[in-house]
Amino acid sequence: MIHRSLFLGLISLVCAGAAAAQTPQQHGQPDWPCRQVRVPELAIASVWTGPPLDEAMKHWRDDQTIADLVVRLAQRRTPIDEAEQLIGQFAKSSGDRRKARLTTLFAGVYERMNDERRDVVSGLDRFGRRLKDMAEKAREETQRLRDQQDQKPPDPEAVRKAGESLQWRLRLFEEQRRMIGYVCESPALIEQRFGALARAIQQAME
DSSP states (O other): OOOHHHHHHHHHHHHHHHHHHHGGGGGTOTTOOOSSOOOOSOOSTTTOOSSOOHHHHHHGGGSHHHHHHHHHHHOTTSOHHHHHHHHHHHHHHTGGGHHHHHHHHHHHHHHHHHHHHHHHHHHHHHHHHHHHHHHHHHHHHHHHHHHHHHSSSOOHHHHHHHHHHHHHHHHHHHHHHHTHHHHTTHHHHHHHHHHHHHHHHHHHHO
């Protein structure tokens, strides 16, 4: 039979996890698991003061050199100092077309990183839904365990199985819940990198 103090601790964990999962609902985002505001799109206006991007957005993939460089710059495994060097080399090699080509490069970086951020935010929505589902299942199993313990007389084997099932469920839930702080940083990290790349590209125009 599951020890009563452990039983109460498990219930407290379920309640705490459920409360954490429900906090984002205050912001109108029932599946969003993060304390950060849900912002799926990168904001260009806050980082870009260069030429208009309408045409560049349409054609950046047409230049293979630019398309390849966009991939390297957007990848987080490329250190920012290396990315800045690549941007400087690209600007120097572009000659009189430097400003136009850097604008096209920025358009590609924006589109690729914006797509990445949208994918990450969608993944966090799915993570939030899964966490809520896990909390609900844990609550259901908690109630089943209480029902088994309240039976007169209780069935020790049924209580044992219900307790083991609940402990397994809660271990999984807690493992997932501990990941929230880490995974919720991903959109901000993408935004920070995007801002750094935007500054480097604009400085290369000067």
